[in-house]
Amino acid sequence: MDRGHLASLLEAEEQRFRETHPRSLALHERASRSLLGGVPMNWMVRWAGRIPVFVKQASGAHFTDVDGHDYVDLCLGDTGAMAGHAPEATVAAIGRQAPAGLTTMLPAEDAIWVGEEMTRRFGLPLWQFTLTATDANRFAIRLARQITGRPRVLVYDWCYHGTVDETLVTIDSAGRTVPRPGAIGPPVDPALTTVVVEWNDVPGLEAALAGGDVACVLAEPVMTNIGIVHPEPGYHDALRELTRRTGTLLLIDETHTLCAGPGGYTRAAGLDPDLLVIGKAIAGGIPIGAYGMSRRVADRVNAATSIDEADVGGIGGTLAGNPLSLAAARATLQDVLTDEAFAWTIPLAERWERGVAEVIAARQLPWHVTRLGCRAEYAFLPELPRTGAQAAAAEDWELSRYLHLFALNRGVLLTPFHNMALISPATTAADVDRHTDVFRAAVEALTAV
Secondary structure (H helix, E strand, O other): OOHHHHHHHHHHHHHHHHHHOHHHHHHHHHHOOOOHHHOOOHHHHHOOOOOOOOEEEEEEOEEEEOOOOEEEEOOHHHHOOOOOEOOHHHHHHHHHHHHHOOOOOOOOHHHHHHHHHHHHHHOOOEEEEEOOHHHHHHHHHHHHHHHHOOOEEEEEOOOOOOOOHHHOEEEOOOOOEEEOOOOOOOOOOHHHOEEEEOOOOHHHHHHHHOOOOEEEEEEOOOEOEOEOEOOOOOHHHHHHHHHHHOOOEEEEEOOOHHHHOOOHHHHHHOOOOOEEEEEHHHHOOOOOEEEEEOHHHHHHHHHHOOHHHHHHOOOOOOOOOOHHHHHHHHHHHHHOOOHHHHHHHHHHHHHHHHHHHHHHHHOOOOOEEEEEOOEEEEEOOOOOOOOHHHHHHOOOHHHHHHHHHHHHOOOEEOOOOOOEEEOOOOOOHHHHHHHHHHHHHHHHHHOOO
8 A cells, every 4th residue: 555645645635624624623622622632532532533523413324513514424323323313212202201300219110121121132031220331341240250259350352341440451462461552540450350362262261261260251242342353153152161161150241242133142143141231222322231140140149249238339320220211221122223123224234345345346455344233344454353453453543544534524424443334223225325435435546546
């Protein structure tokens, strides 16, 4: 690749962005006087235009910014808006619940319905609610440590499970567990709390669990936060057999892999975890998280915890399980993220995948595209990676930024940290084809010399 040509293209796209987004630029300058970095959350500075566009209105699979541009949204809040923006049933439920109270520290009937629906979808009989999947992961890890009496957790190299301290880790060149690059203020040496192995490495997993000090394995059933990295055939069978043999709990994080279907990858692949976490998508954009457990795990939790100390045990939150979140979750699960919705979104993701693959093949690029349910992504290596490290090694920030900014300047938003598209029930074939056309134009400009 001609890096000089890439730099020139990127400079031209940056100039186009500045010229066509004057209102967003002005708002960012104003925001810089009261918000750190001029953004309400630090990672928003990583958008391809160096600042985020400021949104005026979002509906379905589109949003409009303050400069009047319409966008096909293939980011969808990095799964938080997987149901589409402002889905009608969810908005109606919020409207009914809001005048009746937002938070009470007491249960509402919707919590029961959502718990029953989660059991139907994922197979685990007992559930608890949080405000984020990060909290759900934290709480599930605490419970795993409590009932096993073991101090450590096992995660996969280049995983991501929210802002859970134990998971912001990687493996260095000597095979040691170390903080992930960019991890801010690790509270302790992560080697004290965490074991890291490579995804799809069965012997490595077996060796790591042999010591008997791992409380749980925390895993996305398909890695998604370093690109989509699928399990190799038989890997999940080995993972389940090894965790059972060593008395280790298996905790599956379906926060992103809900894209595989109504019951996530767990249902699609017939997995049998001890604990399961989900968040983001199930309430249509209202903050929520949830974690479920088997009856055997629940019995052990009840035997190992004291209700008298429940409010100071490190699990919970005064806003968790609030009636607004549960009303939104009930409506979203009942009327939006349905079996019929996935029957629409998954074929559209296949269409997106085909369009990208055709462009890559036509230009003979050493890239690939892969898909999980209604999520698809392209990456800058010729073959599918089998580990997170392989996927990480193929990252190219300058190239990604060019492709993202080219798309953004032409009305298509991708997920900022990946070359990923998520399809909502409101997405159309025209939306998908719009991306294909833009991607083709970006690649043709890139390969013109």
